[in-house]
Amino acid sequence: xxxxxxxxxxxxxxxxxxxxxxxxxxxxxxxxxxxxxxxxxxxxxxxxxxxxxxxxxxxxxxxxxxxxxxxxxxxxxxxxxxxxxxxxxxxxxxxxxxxxxxxxxxxxxxxxxxxxxxxxxxxxxxxxxxxxxxxxxxxxxxxxxxxxxxxxxxxxxxxxxxxxxxxxxxxxxxxxx
Numbered sequence: 165x166x167x168x169x170x171x172x173x174x175x176x177x178x179x180x181x182x183x184x185x186x187x188x189x190x191x192x193x194x195x196x197x198x199x200x201x202x203x204x205x206x207x208x209x210x211x212x213x214x215x216x217x218x219x220x221x222x223x224x225x226x227x228x229x230x231x232x233x234x235x236x237x238x239x240x241x242x243x244x245x246x247x248x249x250x251x252x253x254x255x256x257x258x259x260x261x262x263x264x265x266x267x268x269x270x271x272x273x274x275x276x277x278x279x280x281x282x283x284x285x286x287x288x289x290x291x292x293x294x295x296x297x298x299x300x301x302x303x304x305x306x307x308x309x310x311x312x313x314x315x316x317x318x319x320x321x322x323x324x325x326x327x328x329x330x331x332x333x334x335x336x337x338x339x340x341x
Contacts, residue, residue, distance in 0.1 A: 173268070173297065173325060174268045174270065174294040174296075174297045174299045174300075174301045174325065175204075175267075175268055175297075175299060175327070176202070176203040176204025176205075176299050177204035177206070177230050177265055177266065177267040177291075177299070177300055178203070178204060178230075178265065178266050178267075179230075179232070179257045179263065179264075179265060179266070180264040180265055180266035180318075180329050181264050181329075188257070188258055188260055188263060190232045190255045190256060190257050190258075191229075191255070191256050191258055192253040192254065192255055192256070193207075193209075193213070193214040193228070193253055193254050193256055194212065194213050194214065194253055194254075195213060195214050195215075195253060195254040196210070196213045196214070196215050199215055199216055200216070201214075201216070201231050201254055202231060202298065203231055203232070203233055204230055204231060204267075204299055204300060205217075205230065205231040205300070206221045206227055206229075206230055206291060206300055207227075207228050207229060207230070207231060207254065207256055208222075208226045208227060208228055208338070209226070209228055209338060214228065214254045214256060219291075219292055219293035219300070220290040220291060220292045220293075220303065220306065220308070220309045221290070221291040221292075221300070221309060221311055222309055222311075223309045223310055223311040223336045224336075225335060225336055225337065225338060226338055227259050227311065227332060227336060227337045227338060228256055228258065228259065228337070228338050228339060229256040229257050229258040229259040229260075229337075229339070230256065230257050230259065230265065231254060231255065231256060231257075232255045232256055232257040233255050258337075258339045259332040259336075259337040259339065259340060260334070260337065260339055260340050261331075261334045261340050262331075263331070264315060264316070264329050264330070264331055265312075265329070265330055265331070265332070266318060266327055266328070266329055266330075267291070267300065267301060267302050267312065267327065267328060267330060268299070268301040268302065268325050268326070268327055268328075269284065269289075269301065269302040269304055269314075269325070269326055269327075269328045270294075270301050270302070270303065270304070270325050271303065271304050271305040272292055272303050272305045272306065273305040275294075276324070276325065277324065278303075278304050278305070278324065278325060279321075279322055279323060279324050279326065280317050280319060280320070280321050280322065280323050280326040280328060281304075281321060281322075282321055284304060284314045284317075284328065285314055285315075285316075285317075286313065286314060286315075287304070287307075287313070287314050288307060288310035288311070288312060288313045288314075288333075289302050289303055289304050289306065289307060289310055289311075289312055289314070290302075290303045290306040290307065290308060290309045290310060290311065290312070291303070291309075291311055291312050292306070301325075302314070302328060302330060311332055311333075311336045312330040312331075312332065313330055313331050313332075313333060314328050314329070314330050315329050315330060315331055316328065316329035317329070
């Protein structure tokens with residue numbers, strides 16, 4: 165058995181790279197003044213506004229994308245540049261076909277013990293929110309709301325809470341169908 169490599173915990177979901185060199189531009193949408201937004205947060209539309217998705221993220225075609233920028237707090241608070249625009253809009257990297265995202269893989273069965281395995285390649289898993297960091301991660305313990313299909317590994321096989329590359333199937337997103 166290989167030695168396990170220690171990961172760095174649950175980090176935000178980020179845009180990794182496009183497939184075939186096509187990079188969609190981030191989009192701005194009106195945000196909900198009572199919601200909290202931060203980098204990597206999966207978002208959906210509710211009554212015409214961008215809102216945080218529930219955990220686990222539903223695989224019903226409602227995902228718009230992931231917040232693209234840094235900042236924590238409600239719309240009425242002060243934000244560093246990148247999370248909220250001056251007009252109160254939220255910058256989102258859309259979950260569209262051929263755009264690869266990077267996220268942490270773990271398991272909710274025994275949090276902090278999920279390792280990258282060769283068998284994860286091509287598998288689809290849920291996206292679940294970590295209660296401590298509030299960041300979302302690829303939960304290899306559940307496929308009930310499978311939305312993230314693993315297409316590559318940033319970290320080596322055997323890494324605990326390692327970083328993986330994943331795509332969202334077009335049928336699972338609002339903008340991709």
